[in-house]
Amino acid sequence: MAHYKGAASEAGRAMHLMKKREKAQQEIELRKKKIEEDLKIDNIENKFATHYDAVEQQLKSSTIGLVTLDEMKAKQEHIVREREKKLAQKKAEKEKERQKEIEAKQAQKNKQKRQIQALSFDPDEEEEEEEEEDETTSEKSWKEKDEEPVLKKIKKNPDVDTSFLPDREREEADLKLREELRLEWVMTQASLKDEPITVT
Template sequence: MAMYKGAASEAGRAMHLKKKREKALEELELRKKRIEEELKLSTMENKFAAHYDAVEQQLKSSTIGLVTLDEMKAKQEDVVKERERQLAQRQQERELQRQREIQKKREQQERQRRQIAALSFKLDDDEEEEEEEEEKDYDEEKEEVKEKAEVKENEEMKEKEETKEKEEAKEKE
């Protein structure tokens, strides 16, 4: 690439814009990869997975002898709810992993900014504003994850209460 010839201040501005473009391209590539991974995982499981119904298998292994229709339905509901909890927990773990990756990236950027600030007397206001916006976005995402976790916990508590009530009703009968 040809070198920029002109005033030093213009060269600095050109370098700043170049870095900004590179940063935007990197973020775009990360987003593309993340989307591709999500799509690839969902389609591969659907296309080539052997038919293995974990719910059905667990139900078969937990059922011994003859049981009434009501008991069978209750066990089936419990097994399905347990499977849903496991899937929700896996999803939550993925979200937490993604949040950790974002946090590591932010920490690395912060370290780089500190190193640059220690070496340079000039602070770029544009970069600081961008970092503040990123921090706000991160905080919002973090709040969303917390809210989702609270909702899931509430649902699990309700399900546990319902199962206890069903068991108590069966014992009374």
Template sequence: MAQYKGAASEAGRAMQLMKKREKEREQLEQLKQKIAEDNMVKSNIDKKFSAHYDAVEAELKSSTVGLVTLNDMKAKQEALVKEREKQLAKKEQSKELMLKLEKQKEKKRKEEQKRKIASLSFNPEDEGEEEEETEDEDQDYLPAKKKLGKNPDVDTSFLPDRDREEEENRLREELRQEWELKQEKIKSEEIEITFSYWDGSGHRKTVKMKKGNTIQNFLQRALEVLRKDFSELRSAGVEQLMYIKEDLIIPHHHSFYDFIVTKARGKSGPLFSFDVHDDIRLVNDATVEKDESHAGKVVLRSWYEKNKHIFPASRWEPYDPEKKWDKYTVRIFLFFLFFFFTNIVFGGNITQVSLKASFKFNLIVNLIS
């Protein structure tokens, strides 16, 4: 028996190479056999069918002599076809059985070859010494296994946690539903809207609306109230009316709720306050911003188009949610107008302005607003 003298690692490497080459050779043989079988099946399939029917026809001719009925002919033909199919099936089974036997033989041959390769003898003394040396070296350099555990003091709140996320989502959904219910409750609250139908002079009216109603809903309600007193409104529709609040033209799709929640401000006063009151703390000081709201104006669009170059319509402009009004302007403008008027009448001596003139000034401001 052949003997290999050398290091055990080299012998193992040689054995691995031999196994690898044998495996590659087996795969190549299997691939060749499969390609050959496929080609054989494709080339012989037509021949099989033609040979099958030729054999049936020849046997049918030899077995039928003389005149026979059509039914007998068909029955004879069916019987011959079935018999021929049985014969072909047996042949196929025998072929498959032969292939299986050949595969088993090939498998046994390969196992025998592997067993022979594994039984190659080496020098037992050298191999034993080398194995002992390698085992000693492995034991010397084998590191001690450390048992790892979790540190309970480490902050793990940033790590993903399915239970915590589900709890947060549930709490977020509860808060969202609670907030929506609260907003719906606010929208259903009633407020009193004081407005003035403006046709060059003011005609004040009051209606009750819900905070969730839009300006279009409000104008429809105001139109129902005003039609009884103003003939020009009897044929008018909501789309022909405009709502002016604090010198801003408010679009119909906005709701009172929008202005209340955002605490919106206009040019001359707050947009979120729809009742009318005077701030009695600062009645006589026109230079200080007052906490009072002005009645919104309801006007016909046709009237506005004719008079938009005349005060107060000349001050009106479309409402822009992005534009912020930090200071109200109408009081300062009227104060300088009043100052100019008194300066002309009294020759620059403002101390001569009487309480009556001051009262008239506040009256003019309230009428304009």
């Protein structure tokens, strides 16, 4: 198709009309497909299939001979009620099965979550565990009044480098070393200040 060479507003209008035509063609194609699907016959048997009504069939089989209108209506109502009960039971059974499936899926998800939590590394959890451990060790030391060495829990592979991970003991050791170095520096500074200066 040749491109329109005119004013910019005219070109925009032409593009808008082209898009509108394309949409209309797509809608027509969709309608054609729907009509074809509606008129499509899969099997010739489906064309002549009879409608099976369970209530009507049961009513026919249960009535013998001439019956009054009241008796016929009573039988029909009774059969309809029985049919509804059966359908309700089937529906309840299906609902129970669905509920069981949902519960099974939920249990599976919970199990997977627990496994993931057990395998995943969470520093907050370890801190909580360390706090609990510290509390238990402090209780022991308070009761026995003896200093016990802090036992580390070995949970993971000990060969892995964990220097970049938070560790309370290492941080405390670093803080002690920093404090010692700071005090040493302060003392050297004080001794340097106290020395007399000789000017020549």
